[in-house]
Amino acid sequence: MSLEAAPSESAHRERIEQRILNAAEQVFSQHGYRGASLQSIADQAVLPKANILYYMGSKQELYIRLLNRMMRRWNAVLEDITPASDPGRVLSEFIRTKMVLGQRYPEGSKLFAAEILAGAPFLNEYLAVELREWVDSRAAIIRQWSAQGKMDDVDPRWLIFLIWSATQHYTEYSTQVTRVIGKDELDDKDLASITQFLEHVILKGCGVASQSVPSLEKTADL
Amino acid sequence: MSLEAAPSESAHRERIEQRILNAAEQVFSQHGYRGASLQSIADQAVLPKANILYYMGSKQELYIRLLNRMMRRWNAVLEDITPASDPGRVLSEFIRTKMVLGQRYPEGSKLFAAEILAGAPFLNEYLAVELREWVDSRAAIIRQWSAQGKMDDVDPRWLIFLIWSATQHYTEYSTQVTRVIGKDELDDKDLASITQFLEHVILKGCGVASQSVPSLEKTADL
DNA sequence: AATTGTTCTGACCGAACGGTCAGCATTGTT
């Protein structure tokens, strides 16, 4: 009845599905696939249990939709990287992007973590094919940077895993981090401080010149 | 009837309990507290389900025994650290110890990770009290090192979390790492390579002089 | 007002859950 045909007919459905997906993401990320129950997801979404199955079909379909949604958010990271790129700029952007992604989708990150802990029964192929190609192609470029003398001769795969783990830590282990530093949650100041710390240590540790403020150096001279 | 009274009477019991604990550690670490079933633990231990409850009392008691066992293994790390210690030596030892611990007790590490992901319902107090004191006391010493000019002025808590996350990654995310690098498991050569990489990047990144072989530097002189 | 198609959900299903217990098997003591 409107100029746009498709979206208006499913506008209501779309809203409910998003509500279910968000609720499910929270429950699955906390308790994993087996530990999450449709009843607790329904409670979280304030909907009857049968309604969840009406929209999502089954527990497994719901879970896979969540994984796909999370993987899609990932695809934009480090797309335009070439041997001519500046390592410092690229690594900084990588660290910052991953910190932002973790903050924007904390439940999605935890969901991914729980899936890996369970042995990646649903993501096995994704890890072995798509993610592997992603890592391999970036690793090849980093190796060229090393060969060009732009940075130390480190194994690029370990470097990628280092950035991955260090950034991921603050979303997946937020419970641990906040308890240890005695806060309820990390504020923007903390996150900026963490990001700056990681950029400083990782770039300097790889022998990459940093373009950020060198305020962390023990010697201010050149 | 022997010189040792207590241990002989419970030798059999001890063996069975260890068998159950090891089986339970595997199942809990994969699926979390809720996702683990006593039946699957019993299957893993090749024992009838009722036997598990005979020895452990309840699912919760079994889980808490596992957490305590894992926490006990942790207490030896970085005990003898003073402001006079050499930062390079201490940080290297920290990295190596954590890598070894993760390799020795991979299921225990994953168990811990799953507990944190679930919001640390059982470890809340441990994190907020004991672990916090552990981190605070080490952080105070690291700050003195920075003040003495022995290393860059970085936030010691972020440094501790960085080492924690980077080392933990290879045990907790072993599924992801092995799939991405196309192996079934990480061998000793990989682990040595990773350890050396982490020592290089983290020590150099914090402005700490390293005593290990400087083979990774892009310049071999000096 | 009647018809049609979609949305929704209470009630129910068999299976699996954590936990209990009666009672058989095994061992150690006398």
Next chain:
DNA sequence: AACAATGCTGACCGTTCGGTCAGAACAATT
């Protein structure tokens, strides 16, 4: 040989699990 004490487990309990389904509720079209 008799007797406790402990080890052990099949059978069972009430509850919750993922999933099905008949039919009520609702909206849109005629």
